[in-house]
Amino acid sequence: MWLLLGLLSAAIPLAAATDLIYVTNRGGTTIDVIDARTNKVVQSIGNIESPEVVRFSRDGRLLYIFSREEENALIVMDRKSGKTVKKVPLSGWANEAQTTKDGKLILVCIRNTGTKAEDAGALDIIDATTLEKVKSIPVRRGLHDLAVTADGKYVAAGAPGGRFLVVFDLQKMEAAWEVQYDSGVNPIAIENNPDGSGxxxxxxxxxxxxxxxxxxxxxxxxxxIKAPDEPTGFGAGRGCESNAHGIGISPDQKTLWVNSRPSNSVFAYSLPDIKLLGHVSLPEQIVPGKPSRSGNPAWITFTPDSKTVYVSSCGVKMVTAIDVQKMKEVARIPVGEMPDRISTLSLP
Structure with a gap:
């Protein structure tokens, strides 16, 4: 049965856009789509309760959507029509997903399988051709975020409750190794060698x-590496995301960008030497009669040419577009309630 979930409204024809930035508004029911040429919202996909993440088929024809309403399913949506093609059962609540570079696999972080009192997790692996789950690799605690090597051989995922990073071998479809921490882990980015290996x-x-x-x-x-102490004055503690939430490597592998909630900024580092280049301040929460608060920077994505980086701020309903080379804000883009994960679709 075809189900129309997406109520589409476009001010500019989507066919004319090359790079689209998808923004999941976790506090609402919409996914906003930004045209990277104009930095304007050109489409809103509605009626999806608390969307978590959007990923894409390699040809851009399908959207892979995960939401808190459909906790145990992947929604596969036709991008142009907004119709649901299929719902793929998962082993639990999906908190993040990525696809391999060749588009053959959809990799899903399961935050909670519901099999234990604590958050037992898994990595679900879905065949993108058949849209069937082919493997679920259990882990002792729930997984929150993941990143894939460019050669598609390994995926790294973080378990906040377990305070560990786990790396999976996708050829053997099993957990390969772990790194234990003294603190909860959040988003992850992988720097690749020229051959695509991690x-x-x-x-x-x-x-x-x-x-x-x-x-x-x-x-x-x-x-x-600790975030710089300046700028300061935006408070510690927790907002809609943790103190350090959001990290990304530009597609050309030349810069690393890292969010900081207490500084209400995104910091840029050169690669491979991890040298601090500077920071860009992000939108603040204005509180009448009180000092401004952090806008809670959340997630990071880039245009494929590495010229623009986008940062969502879940506390102020805003996405900031930044010129990578100049390290200057070029646009503040209003979006929906509690913007969270953002991802880039490049159309031919």
Whole structure:
């Protein structure tokens, strides 16, 4: 049965756009789509309760949508018509997903399988051709975020409750190794070698306002870098995301971008030397009669040419577009309630 979930409204024809930024508004029922050429919202997909994440088929024809309403299913939607093609059963509540570069596999972080009192998790693997789950690899605690090597051979995922990073071998379809931490882990980014193999993993350590550097070959943490103390004045504690939440590597592998809630900024580092380049301040929460608060930077994505980085701020209903080379804000884009994960679709 075809089900029309997406109520589409476009101010600009989507066929004319090349790079589209999808924004899941976790506090509402919509997914906003930004045209990266104009930095305007050109489409809103509605009637999806608390959407978590959107990923894409390799040809851009299908959207893979996960929401808190459909906790145990992947919604496969036709991008142009907004019709649901299929709902793929999952082993539990999906908290994040990625696809391999060749588009053959959809990899899903399961935050809670519901099999134990604590949050037992899994990595669900879905064949993108048949849209069937082919494997579920159990882990002892729930998984929150993941990243895939460019060669599609490994995926790294973080377990906040278990305070560990786990790396899966996708050829053997099994867990390969772990790194244990003293703090909960949040978003993850992988730096790749020229052949597409993993070189280093960068891991947000939320409560510590820091990120960890894991050497892929050594299978161990080799450095830990705390966010700069300035700017300051936006408070610690928790908002709609943790202190350090949101990390990304530009597609050209030349810069690393890391969010900081206490600084209400995104910091940029050069790669491979991890040298601090500077920061860009992000939208603040204006509180009448009180000092401004952090807008709670949440997630990061890039245009494929590495010229623009986008940062969602879940506390202020805003996505900020930043010129990577100039390290300057170029647009603040109003979106829906509690914007969370953002992802880029590049159309031919």
């Amino acid at each position: 070189r280093r993993i960068f891991v947000n350590l939320g409560a510590l306002n820091s990120f960890s550097v894991v050497d892929f070959a050594k299978r161990a943490e080799v450095a830990r």
